[in-house]
Amino acid sequence: MKRTLLAIPLLAAQLFYGCQNSSETSTTTTETAADTTATDVKQLSDEELLTRVQEQTFQYFLDGAEPNSGLARERIHIDGEYPQNDQNVVTTGATGFGLMAIVVGIERGFITREEGVQHLQKMVNFLEKADRFHGAWPHWLHGETGKVKPFSPKDDGADLVETAFLVQGMLTVRQYLQDGNEQEKALAAQIDKLWKEVDWSWFRNGGQNALYWHWSPNHGWAMNFPIRGYDECLITYVLAASSPTHGVPAEVYHEGWARSGAIKSDATKYGHEVVLNHNGHKGSVGPMFWAHYSYLGLDPRELTDKYADYWKLNRNHTLIQRDYCVDNPKGYKGYGENAWGLTASYSVNGYSGHSPENDLGVITPTAALSSYPYAPEESMKVIRHLYEDLGDKVIGKYGPYDAYSEQDNWFPQRYLGIDQGPIVVMIENGRTGLLWDLFMSAPEVQAGLKKLGFQSPQLK
Template sequence: MKHILLIITILFACSCTRSKRESKNVITPEVSNDSLLTLVQKKTFNYFWEGAEPTSGLARERIHIDGDYPEHDQDVVTIGGSGFGVMAILVGIERKFITRQQGADRLRKIINFLSKADRFHGAWPHWLYGPTGKVKPFGTKDDGGDLVETAFMAQGLICVSQYFKDGNADEQQLSKDTEDLWKEIDWSWYRNGNQNVLYWHWSPKYQWAMNFPVSGYNECLIMYVLAASSPSHGIPAEVYHEGWAKKGAIKSDAEQLGYKVLLNYNGAEGHVGPLFWAHYSYLGLNPKGLKDRYADYWQLNKNQTLIHRKHALENPKGYKGYGENAWGLSASYSVKGYSAHTPDNDLGVISPTAALSSYPYTPTYSMEVIRHLYQDLGEKVWGKYGFYDAFSETDNWYPKRYLAIDQGPEIVMIENGRSGLLWKLFMSNTAVQSGLKKLGFESPYLKQ
């Protein structure tokens, strides 16, 4: 009898434990829009908080809930995704997911790690090993500085510096150390011999062998803005206008699905890129009222978002589930491996980050997607760290996997849509304001 009672007690305990574990992902259909946004932000925040690599405090490149990792992959941290992550920590403080002191302590750990990690003329590599701070090559010849990933980190560092600059003595020191760290980036070196263009990579072993001058519109606008803004290793305006903007050839008169494209994406006339192009550079750089001789950047990003949505509504390939509640193509996991999904490269895969991170541009439409994913698809797409990276109803494909570079923009851009937090911080930096003026930008933040 005692044995029977013991078995019953064990089974009951296991059942309770399982119920508690499952309750963490419980779906509450009646939740308000405001509460749902906070819930999405909190779950996504935990990717960068609970899921961080412990030695560095930085974001792991990926977290697979299904456990299917390459060997030692959990030690790999991403510089760009971690730049989004430090901004997420600021959101966590403001939303009271953590205390201000907890956030400052974690950021201090991150800054200390970054100051000692491998750098190449001030630029960090794409990947680092969290336990050692040593470079993990992204590719055979991509084993040195990655200026684009570094720009994403620098964007976050500037926000951190601004956030703490008027705090107590310890916070002011954190602010100064963070400011100093981004000023050490030698943007001018990446002109590859004073050319009027910036190069993506440099390696001490392979030098400029990657040979990737960044020219024509993509996700890299922030790199040119920060390079022009640097008070220590800045670039002249010609590098932006001749390299990035291709002496004006970046402008486009093309339309897609009734919306003007405005800029030639990566040099291809009328091409519309994956939606992360409307997110990565604008986590701190506020596109509202941001204009130069080439484009109105709010209109640019809103139009790109609306093109993606209309593509899903028209659904030319007849994919299952596409429509007003499920749209948005971006770079993410895919049924055919990692892919940069666009209307021209549509594999039937929806990347939740696309619509979620477009919340500032299309709040009503993005909210429809968020509620559909949460209420209707539920645990197929919703897990420990918020919405999983990608899914396909057509292929009945629902991998339980996350990528830092897709999770980060969700929490940050939702916050920008709600309060403008990161936009206000980044745009208040005087060096950034000087850089934007140098390049000929207009913005409500620029003092005349």
């Protein structure tokens, strides 16, 4: 998925996602452009509209799930055009988000608990049999078989970051089901076993004080990509420290992720402290998904360590992006206080990690919508604009399409799972804190955060 497409995975991501303009067309796609929502939202209250957005994006992971596995499809193109043999490729990171979306769906009444548990069981059964490497899953799997689909020529094995996003969702589901009926308890135990089989320590690449993103049974450590902050990968180090079976010591976090303290930033943008150096670059601000993926379960409210106040980090990231788009230094059509948010997504020419440093005139709805906990009023303005003003141009059966550009009159009817998932989950966190409370209740997570020196009201 798109993740730190801003480092070496970017070229591979551009190659794969750039296929969006492919002439290969699926003959089995049933969704059409007519499957869009009604435009009566002006009469909905904010709470009612939020629920509608959540239900639509939730359906990506239920109605839109790959039928054999129940996992999240990498992409759904309403226009029917897919890269060759790509329609049933599932993605592990977005599946982690989808697991959490199913919990939201149960709690919101979008699906019965029995139906939700049945779908969760299907997903976990598939993950149990799918390809794993030292306990870690690959980025992409074939939904029909569970076999790895290479993300790039040498990325044909374990992807530790995607695994972390998946495990974040799995632990949230485990906490949700562990006190349920016998079937639910058994499913929670099945998840517990899978989580404990991930060998986080292996990904130190020979005992180094850093975690490495990829390992391949065919190419070993050839990708050679240590995970260093700050980007979307914080949850990877938290889970590695939390593992009761294959954990890593605290110095792996402090020396690897935090760069021995160099992660800290004293820069400001639009009057807001940047807090941490994004991708090691002083003063830069990365794509908005960096404030979402690790925080679907990890609760940033009053979360601190010796490097950052994580609520300030994410709220300021949100406000900097919002203020940048209002300022609109490149003069793009359609930008403003009701249309902001730059993140990795489809783009007019392929795929790109949009940010203030890489602004191509493309608005990606997940950027503002998934920031709802950090800036609810500012996010709500974007939601209203999308649904009330732009309507069917940007809204389909699974909620807002992935991206659009008024500047280029570009309105593709296409979805990416990694972008839809944070919308339903983060809106719920902003409304009730549901997923934050569940994930943070895991005793291993509590122990891991304490090991790394974090403080939070959630830590008992």
